[in-house]
Amino acid sequence: NAxxxxxxxxxxxxxxxxxxxxxxxxxxxxxxxxxxxxxxMGLRLIYYSASEGxxxxxxxxxxxxxxxxxxxxxxxxxxxxxxxxxxxxxxxSSLGRGRNTEAFFGQGTRLTVV
Amino acid sequence: xxxxxxxxxxxxxxxxxxxxLNCTYSNSAFQYFMWYRQYSRxxxxxxxxxxxxxxxxxxRFTAQVDKxxxxxxxxxxxxxxxxxxxxxxxxxxxxxxxxxxxxxTKLIIKP
Numbered sequence: 001n002a003x004x005x006x007x008x009x010x011x012x013x014x015x016x017x018x019x020x021x022x023x024x025x026x027x028x029x030x031x032x033x034x035x036x037x038x039x040x041m042g043l044r045l046i047y048y049s050a051s052e053g054x055x056x057x058x059x060x061x062x063x064x065x066x067x068x069x070x071x072x073x074x075x076x077x078x079x080x081x082x083x084x085x086x087x088x089x090x091x092x093s094s095l096g097r098g099r100n101t102e103a104f105f106g107q108g109t110r111l112t113v114v
Numbered sequence: 115x116x117x118x119x120x121x122x123x124x125x126x127x128x129x130x131x132x133x134x135l136n137c138t139y140s141n142s143a144f145q146y147f148m149w150y151r152q153y154s155r156x157x158x159x160x161x162x163x164x165x166x167x168x169x170x171x172x173x174r175f176t177a178q179v180d181k182x183x184x185x186x187x188x189x190x191x192x193x194x195x196x197x198x199x200x201x202x203x204x205x206x207x208x209x210x211x212x213x214x215x216x217x218x219t220k221l222i223i224k225p
Binding site: 048102 | 122145146148156157158159163202204208209210211215
């Protein structure tokens, strides 16, 4: 039972390069999320998808785009990476809202932008 | 002011001690309360989930919710070095898809 799978696990980018972080879940969850985690800042929501076909901005969306490819997959794209985007990125999924917001996380992607 | 406040620690206690971790919140609409544990270089994993005032127990862990005071707690009995991790509280309202997170408390259990 894989749960939430993220790729890649590690990445180093040069400033201005682009990349896409991939996320897939096999729990038949409706909602998916992208977070970043920085020392002393906790988890901050970048974007989320309440259900297939919808996406919404979170707390820190600037510099990112997302695609909900299908029910299983939710990707995060950095169009022009900046050093401020150096962080650990987590994908998560849940059944839905309210009492169903219990989230399950992937193992994270450590991104360094130089 | 953040919606959810959590002391980042670190909190260092000897093995076998009872640990108390806490969060306060300001939004009375929050109905669902969770505690996650995060080991170094890993993703957060759900530890406890409660949706009413009172206590919920699971082994050495007890989650407590006091909605009147807007205060939640996680107690760990007979703490072990393997409990050393960052503990994050999270909560949501009925209509929300997003969880609102505390900053996390780093816990160190000394052998």
